[in-house]
Amino acid sequence: MKKIAIYGKGGIGKSTTTSNLSAALSKKGYKVMQIGCDPKSDSTKELMRGVKVPTVLEQIKKHGKEVALKDIVFEGYNGVLCVEAGGPTPGIGCAGRGIITAFEKLQELGAYELFKPDIVFYDVLGDVVCGGFAMPIRGGYADHVLIVTSGEMMSMYAASNIVSAIQNFGKRGYAKYGGLILNSRDIENEYELVSKLAQETNGPIIGVVPRDGIIQKAELLDQTVVEAFSDSEMAHCYKQLAEKVLEVCPHV
Amino acid sequence: MSQLCVYLPPFSSDYSGVCSCLFDLNGMVIIHDASCCSRNYVSYDEPRWFGNKRPIFCSGLREIDAILGDDDKFINKVLAACESMKPEFIALLGSPVPMIIGTDLDGIAQEMEERTGLPVFGFNTTGFRYYNVGAAEAMLKLAAFYGQKSTQPIPSTINILGLTTLDFSDNSNAADIRNLFEENGFKVLGNYMVGCSLPDIQKSAQAEVNVVVTQSGMPLAAYMEKEWGIPYVAATPLGYSGSVTVLRTVKQVCADRKSQVIHAEGLHDGEVLILGEQLIANSLRNALANIYGVKGVTVGCLFGLDKALAQDFDIDIRDERQIRDLIASGHYRKLVADPLLEVLIKDRDIAFFSLPHVAVSSKLYWHRYRTFIGAEMETFIAQIAKTPEH
Numbered sequence: 189m190k191k192i193a194i195y196g197k198g199g200i201g202k203s204t205t206t207s208n209l210s211a212a213l214s215k216k217g218y219k220v221m222q223i224g225c226d227p228k229s230d231s232t233k234e235l236m237r238g239v240k241v242p243t244v245l246e247q248i249k250k251h252g253k254e255v256a257l258k259d260i261v262f263e264g265y266n267g268v269l270c271v272e273a274g275g276p277t278p279g280i281g282c283a284g285r286g287i288i289t290a291f292e293k294l295q296e297l298g299a300y301e302l303f304k305p306d307i308v309f310y311d312v313l314g315d316v317v318c319g320g321f322a323m324p325i326r327g328g329y330a331d332h333v334l335i336v337t338s339g340e341m342m343s344m345y346a347a348s349n350i351v352s353a354i355q356n357f358g359k360r361g362y363a364k365y366g367g368l369i370l371n372s373r374d375i376e377n378e379y380e381l382v383s384k385l386a387q388e389t390n391g392p393i394i395g396v397v398p399r400d401g402i403i404q405k406a407e408l409l410d411q412t413v414v415e416a417f418s419d420s421e422m423a424h425c426y427k428q429l430a431e432k433v434l435e436v437c438p439h440v
Numbered sequence: 441m442s443q444l445c446v447y448l449p450p451f452s453s454d455y456s457g458v459c460s461c462l463f464d465l466n467g468m469v470i471i472h473d474a475s476c477c478s479r480n481y482v483s484y485d486e487p488r489w490f491g492n493k494r495p496i497f498c499s500g501l502r503e504i505d506a507i508l509g510d511d512d513k514f515i516n517k518v519l520a521a522c523e524s525m526k527p528e529f530i531a532l533l534g535s536p537v538p539m540i541i542g543t544d545l546d547g548i549a550q551e552m553e554e555r556t557g558l559p560v561f562g563f564n565t566t567g568f569r570y571y572n573v574g575a576a577e578a579m580l581k582l583a584a585f586y587g588q589k590s591t592q593p594i595p596s597t598i599n600i601l602g603l604t605t606l607d608f609s610d611n612s613n614a615a616d617i618r619n620l621f622e623e624n625g626f627k628v629l630g631n632y633m634v635g636c637s638l639p640d641i642q643k644s645a646q647a648e649v650n651v652v653v654t655q656s657g658m659p660l661a662a663y664m665e666k667e668w669g670i671p672y673v674a675a676t677p678l679g680y681s682g683s684v685t686v687l688r689t690v691k692q693v694c695a696d697r698k699s700q701v702i703h704a705e706g707l708h709d710g711e712v713l714i715l716g717e718q719l720i721a722n723s724l725r726n727a728l729a730n731i732y733g734v735k736g737v738t739v740g741c742l743f744g745l746d747k748a749l750a751q752d753f754d755i756d757i758r759d760e761r762q763i764r765d766l767i768a769s770g771h772y773r774k775l776v777a778d779p780l781l782e783v784l785i786k787d788r789d790i791a792f793f794s795l796p797h798v799a800v801s802s803k804l805y806w807h808r809y810r811t812f813i814g815a816e817m818e819t820f821i822a823q824i825a826k827t828p829e830h
């Protein structure tokens with residue numbers, strides 16, 4: 189099982205990228221599980237034909253101790269297993285703690301043993317790395333961390349914070365930093381800016397995704413590009429990125 | 441509000457279970473808390489303090505540490521204490537605040553291990569789970585780390601799993617249970633946990649059979665069966681005849697190598713309700729059924745229900761209200777439980793039999809604890825069976 193966390197600033201394109209990776213890998217025959225770790229809870233909607241699945245936290249609230257895997261794991265496009273951790277009502281509660289609770293529940297219910305996915309993606313909000321949002325990179329969860337960024341300052345700033353969080357955990361033998369995915373925003377000198385970040389953080393740019401309106405077209409269909417426009421250049425780009433992800437994230 | 445307790449105190453929680461298990465070892469135990477949980481253990485959950493000194497520390501967690509997640513401060517304090525204490529291992533225990541903010545005790549343990557060269561065990565205890573969960577985790581971590589399977593099982597050797605003072609207090613119970621086996625041709629290799637030592641734990645991997653005496657020993661029993669092929673017998677020796685049954689079953693399991701949970705035949709949901717630790721309650725039920733033919737006995741598990749040990753009519757008790765409802769149902773004529781539960785009977789016509797449990801009533805009755813093996817328990821069992829229903 190390869191367990192990969194995809195981090196990045198809010199709105200940078202983590203869920204779009206991750207869902208397309210999941211779709212592409214499922215087409216290659218892998219069993220993929222995608223776990224959204226963002227209170228926005230929209231990580232998997234393009235894999236679920238626009239349906240927002242009930243979140244782990246909602247289901248815990250509803251079913252209490254009786255919550256079962258069938259209440260929180262849903263099969264989406266091409267058999268991809270979709271999970272949303274969920275989060276509190278905006279403005280109150282504790283989102284970080286929410287991620288911890290959701291993770292503990294998945295573990296407790298034996299989700300990984302039962303579904304035996306080949307690849308698990310954690311799609312994690314990375315603006316704030318408090319204890320909760322660092323959960324996916326801690327022992328037993330992800331083995332590799334990839335960061336989605338554009339050349340915009342705020343997104344690179346978030347990326348560099350995430351790298352320091354990973355390095356803080358260095359002595360604990362946790363997830364390794366695997367590199368950056370450049371999701372283009374078409375700003376000037378974007379590749380150079382991100383290359384510099386790559387150098388500073390000591391991780392490669394493992395792929396470049398162009399900015400393309402086809403994403404929005406697929407979104408209107410409630411699908412990933414890989415599903416909706418499987419022969420497009422963009423779909424091809426995600427497939428290539430998927431290959432690369434497998435390569436930089438070896439089995440551990 | 442269903443979890444509100446009006447009459448009962450909170451039962452001992454997971455960090456007390458871990459501390460209790462580590463008491464006899466030369467480790468340094470640190471509870472990461474603001475000195476509330478550590479005080480709980482020190483003042484209420486440990487009957488062995490008198491005449492004993494043990495290195496149990498509190499990290500003195502403060503609000504600002506919680507907000508900033510200052511792990512380094514905690515780590516440095518522990519390293520400093522370690523210099524002067526020279527422990528054989530370190531155990532780091534969580535409490536409610538670290539749990540809420542997601543302090544990564546396993547991770548901190550790993551980091552500290554690297555810096556001290558000592559084994560460091562991280563326990564994600566929360567204070568929200570019962571003592572037996574912590575005790576189970578402590579036993580498992582010690583066995584998995586120190587246990588060394590090197591030879592074939594040594595004939596006629598056993599380990600005792602789940603022997604804690606939170607269940608058996610600090611009277612002769614632990615020694616009596618050990619002696620029962622020693623006097624009947626078995627050598628006890630691993631005492632989990634009263635009376636244990638690290639060399640014992642190392643050797644325990646060579647035992648022929650495990651005897652599980654409380655439900656907290658079950659996870660370790662399952663682990664040892666899987667990893668080291670040691671089958672287990674799950675039952676607490678009680679009185680005379682109950683002890684004989686356990687001995688006989690242990691001998692049988694030595695021969696056929698098949699794990700057994702001892703259950704009497706033909707049990708049904710009945711007039712006797714035993715509320716307490718599941719395995720001790722089970723064993724009491726077996727004695728009632730086998731010796732006195734009292735087969736209508738229901739076990740209400742105060743500390744969680746392990747399905748592997750239960751009859752289908754046994755009850756997982758979640759709160760005080762549920763106990764009051766059970767009593768009010770009129771279904772039960774006799775209640776066996778810690779004396780603190782007697783008030784819940786109110787004006788109902790139910791005979792009460794007192795079986796103190798440290799994890800329920802702390803020090804209130806720990807000097808009036810029952811002796812599990814021998815005449816006293818035998819008389820107690822007879823009394824339950826023979827008292828006419830009101």
Ligand SMILES: Nc1ncnc2c1ncn2[C@@H]1O[C@H](COP(=O)(O)OP(=O)(O)O)[C@@H](O)[C@H]1O
Nearest residue numbers: 197198199200201202203204397398399400403
């Ligand atoms: N490569 C891209 N080209 C065009 N639009 C994109 C691209 N990547 C993401 N988007 C758009 O950006 C929006 C935010 O992306 P999303 O994946 O939801 O971000 P995140 O999960 O990081 O919060 C999406 O609605 C999507 O339409």
Ligand SMILES: [Mg+2]
Nearest residue numbers: 202203226231
């Ligand atoms: Mg998202």
